[in-house]
Amino acid sequence: MSGTSLDRRTKDTITKIHDEIYEKFNRTYIDVFLCGGASSHKDISTRDLVRKELDKKKNIRILYPEDIFIEILNKDKDSNLLSLEKFLANNCDIICIICESAGSLVELGAFTNNDETINKVIAVIEEKRKKDKSFIMLGPIKMIKRKNKNNVVFYSKDKISILNDNLDKMFSTNRINKINASKSSEKRTVNSLIGLYYFIPILFFFFGSLKSDTLLEYLTFIFQEKGFSHKDLNMLYKASLRLLYKDRYISSNSINKNIMYKLTEKGYENVNNILANIKMPNKTKLLDWIKFGIMNHKYY
Numbered sequence: 379m380s381g382t383s384l385d386r387r388t389k390d391t392i393t394k395i396h397d398e399i400y401e402k403f404n405r406t407y408i409d410v411f412l413c414g415g416a417s418s419h420k421d422i423s424t425r426d427l428v429r430k431e432l433d434k435k436k437n438i439r440i441l442y443p444e445d446i447f448i449e450i451l452n453k454d455k456d457s458n459l460l461s462l463e464k465f466l467a468n469n470c471d472i473i474c475i476i477c478e479s480a481g482s483l484v485e486l487g488a489f490t491n492n493d494e495t496i497n498k499v500i501a502v503i504e505e506k507r508k509k510d511k512s513f514i515m516l517g518p519i520k521m522i523k524r525k526n527k528n529n530v531v532f533y534s535k536d537k538i539s540i541l542n543d544n545l546d547k548m549f550s551t552n553r554i555n556k557i558n559a560s561k562s563s564e565k566r567t568v569n570s571l572i573g574l575y576y577f578i579p580i581l582f583f584f585f586g587s588l589k590s591d592t593l594l595e596y597l598t599f600i601f602q603e604k605g606f607s608h609k610d611l612n613m614l615y616k617a618s619l620r621l622l623y624k625d626r627y628i629s630s631n632s633i634n635k636n637i638m639y640k641l642t643e644k645g646y647e648n649v650n651n652i653l654a655n656i657k658m659p660n661k662t663k664l665l666d667w668i669k670f671g672i673m674n675h676k677y678y
Contacts, residue, residue, distance in 0.1 A: 384599055387675050391668060392596055393603060395584060396568065398664055400577050403656045407439045408553035409572055411466055413485045414476030414502075424502075424538065425476045431542040438549050441470065445624075446571070446617045465610065467495040469571035469617075472552060474545065476502040483514060490518040496525060500548065502541065505532045568597075569606035574618035576652075579627055579641060583649040584668050587640035 384392075410432075414425030429440045443466055467473060473495065475486045489495045501522050507515060522529050528548070533541040568577050574597070581596060582588065588596070594615060601608055619639070622628045627645035630637050641649065653665065 384595065387671065389599060391671055392600055394668060395580055396600055399656065400568065400580055402658055403652050406437055408437060408472065408549050408556065409439045409441065409470045410472045410474050410549060411443050411470045412440050412474050413443065414482045415479035424478050424535065427538050428476065428542060428545065432546060435546060437553055446620060467498055471498065471556060472500055472549060473498045474500045474502065477514065486514070486518045490521045496521065500529045500531060502531045502533060505534050508532055568600060568604065571614055571617050574614050575621055578618060578622065579645050579649050582628065582639065582641045583646065584672055587638045590637040590639065593639060
């Protein structure tokens with residue numbers, strides 16, 4: 379991807395938004411890719427039942443891999459969910475696989491056979507399979523137990539509420555551990571699905587509505603500025619916009635064949651909450667400097 383044509387003032391503003399705001403606020407969500415079976419007109423899958431309940435939890439974001447990447451898979455016929463396994467793992471905190479379909483068993487095998495993804499896997503399997511001498515139990519499930527026996531969860535179909543409670547506790551514990559670790563680890567990075575999910579609304583908050591190509595140019599610049607590879611930028615960009623739409627944080631309209639994005643009322647409220655929770659000296663002065671600078675540059 380080539381360099382951007384942004385002027386120095388815009389570059390300085392984007393950099394300040396990234397360095398002084400984006401990197402300062404605490405993350406509140408745990409992001410879970412939930413794999414499993416699909417519902418039919420006769421039966422609701424366990425995965426859908428789990429998502430329905432866990433979506434109500436304030437600090438857990440449940441994602442379906444195929445929902446996030448459906449546009450990419452449709453456009454790139456050489457891609458499939460298994461080829462994206464490493465990418466998925468790099469863009470979530472937990473990969474929770476409910477072993478209820480042939481596809482989910484394939485996913486379990488793929489993720490447990492990868493050293494970079496196995497530590498994020500939580501396998502959910504029916505209680506009646508516990509003593510099976512099957513390939514799944516002697517292979518992937520055994521591998522996960524060796525890493526962390528707590529990452530294998532057994533459940534009964536007639537007790538889904540207990541499964542939901544157990545997963546809620548596991549995800550919440552993971553979230554607390556992530557927050558504690560982030561206090562002493564490196565700064566958050568923008569080159570991930572979750573990173574852009576937070577960074578893009580902050581850009582809209584200050585710049586207002588942005589054309590799709592302008593937004594992508596801003597993101598290209600900050601990737602270059604921070605030394606991140608552009609290899610997955612388009613994929614991350616599309617996936618994060620899809621997630622922001624799903625959560626109703628952004629809206630769009632078409633003007634002269636250009637797509638314009640902006641925050642919804644819910645999106646503004648979300649960013650305001652983020653800004654309110656940032657603790658830094660002279661915060662009001664910084665926010666005013668950014669807003670005034672953008673306004674001055676736009677009209678003068």
